[in-house]
Amino acid sequence: MHGPSHFRRHLTGFLLRRHLLHTKPGRRYVPRNDDVQKKDNEEKHMFLYKSWGQHILTNPRVLDTIVRKSNIKPTDTVLEIGPGTGNLTLRLLQAAQRVVAVELDTRMVEILRKRVAEHGLEDQLTVICKDALKTDFPQFDLVVANIPYGISSPLVAKLVFGANPFRSATLLLQKEFARRLLANPGDSEFNRLAVNVKLVAEVEFVMDVSKRDFLPCPKVDSSVVTIRPKAEVPNVDLNEWCAFTRTCFSKKNKTLGATFKHKRRVMELWRLSNLRGSETGNAVSGCNYDCSYDEDEEEEDGNESDEGNGDPSPGSEMEMSLFKEKINGVLKLGGFDDKRPAKLSGKELLQLLSLFNQAGIHFHDQAKPRNADNIAVAASYST
Numbered sequence: 001m002h003g004p005s006h007f008r009r010h011l012t013g014f015l016l017r018r019h020l021l022h023t024k025p026g027r028r029y030v031p032r033n034d035d036v037q038k039k040d041n042e043e044k045h046m047f048l049y050k051s052w053g054q055h056i057l058t059n060p061r062v063l064d065t066i067v068r069k070s071n072i073k074p075t076d077t078v079l080e081i082g083p084g085t086g087n088l089t090l091r092l093l094q095a096a097q098r099v100v101a102v103e104l105d106t107r108m109v110e111i112l113r114k115r116v117a118e119h120g121l122e123d124q125l126t127v128i129c130k131d132a133l134k135t136d137f138p139q140f141d142l143v144v145a146n147i148p149y150g151i152s153s154p155l156v157a158k159l160v161f162g163a164n165p166f167r168s169a170t171l172l173l174q175k176e177f178a179r180r181l182l183a184n185p186g187d188s189e190f191n192r193l194a195v196n197v198k199l200v201a202e203v204e205f206v207m208d209v210s211k212r213d214f215l216p217c218p219k220v221d222s223s224v225v226t227i228r229p230k231a232e233v234p235n236v237d238l239n240e241w242c243a244f245t246r247t248c249f250s251k252k253n254k255t256l257g258a259t260f261k262h263k264r265r266v267m268e269l270w271r272l273s274n275l276r277g278s279e280t281g282n283a284v285s286g287c288n289y290d291c292s293y294d295e296d297e298e299e300e301d302g303n304e305s306d307e308g309n310g311d312p313s314p315g316s317e318m319e320m321s322l323f324k325e326k327i328n329g330v331l332k333l334g335g336f337d338d339k340r341p342a343k344l345s346g347k348e349l350l351q352l353l354s355l356f357n358q359a360g361i362h363f364h365d366q367a368k369p370r371n372a373d374n375i376a377v378a379a380s381y382s383t
């Protein structure tokens with residue numbers, strides 16, 4: 001049996017060696033019946049699973065550039081996610097002291113170990129044959145990887161919000177995903193992931209990579225970016241921040257005034273704020289801001305997802321009305337009510353969150369203990 005959706009194209013072990021491991025720059029694999037049949041009895045077929053993003057990078061120039069741009073020191077331990085047949089791994093082993101490779105396909109692991117042993121580099125390699133999203137990574141200095149594109153969001157979140165400190169992550173990503181990570185406020189690609197990643201890290205473009213540099217040739221082009229964790233991260237509760245940006249970016253081109261009028265959202269914020277308030281004996285009620293809320297303006301958007309956690313236990317009509325006024329007051333106070341999140345910088349969003357929190361409005365029911373790992377934050381980025 002094979003995985004849920006494997007490529008129709010299949011490669012013989014012979015072709016793997018000849019094309020995947022030593023393919024000339026830009027060379028494309030074109031399956032030829034005679035090749036396959038000739039070697040059929042010698043080597044087993046190797047199916048490449050699309051669902052695991054098994055596109056092997058075969059251009060040696062691109063592989064060398066990735067390693068060079070990663071600025072690996074001879075004393076470094078490099079984490080590689082999805083080493084596949086080891087084209088990148090062999091180069092990393094030559095540049096670093098150790099490579100920790102996390103690969104979930106046992107067949108790939110077998111090929112990888114064999115190749116590395118043929119080069120006498122096996123003592124420098126640790127292979128973890130597991131799902132990278134479900135594994136605790138050991139200590140590492142930097143990440144260099146051509147990752148499976150299907151896990152880009154949760155993996156980037158796991159790295160930048162995770163417990164392991166590291167110098168940089170040089171990642172080969174789908175071009176559109178890389179553009180989103182690199183986007184700035186006002187760019188059409190700017191989204192919640194970019195704003196969250198940029199809170200804790202800098203993202204730098206390295207180079208574009210053509211789809212023709214992979215085998216089999218994927219449908220999309222790729223880009224390499226380097227993510228560098230910031231030395232100084234704003235003093236903000238990441239659970240709260242990520243829940244806040246999820247709310248703001250639920251309709252990234254809507255004004256914040258419109259987004260925060262949504263009834264379910266207001267009820268959910270009311271519930272969360274009361275839970276937080278009850279921790280401190282400072283439950284939400286009343287309105288400290290001189291502003292009005294026009295009930296008739298309320299917009300029910302049936303297409304928006306219900307972000308609530310079960311019953312929001314609404315208070316009385318009067319309490320809810322006062323709470324809406326309070327939200328509106330915060331938005332007006334900071335001049336945010338007619339702003340759109342897609343055009344706000346991280347600094348402006350931090351300022352808005354701080355205004356909400358000062359008014360006792362919270363987006364997460366628990367304050368994160370200091371120095372706690374951010375597993376929940378990382379896990380909130382599903383594939």
Ligand SMILES: C[S@@+](CC[C@H](N)C(=O)[O-])C[C@H]1O[C@@H](n2cnc3c(N)ncnc32)[C@H](O)[C@@H]1O
Nearest residue numbers: 052056057082083084103104105131132146148
């Ligand atoms: C795009 S290929 C890269 C292969 C190799 N690094 C290269 O550059 O040619 C992605 C690799 O990640 C592996 N993979 C897919 N999902 C994974 C996961 N959740 N955890 C670890 N490895 C995974 C696949 O089996 C595949 O070998």
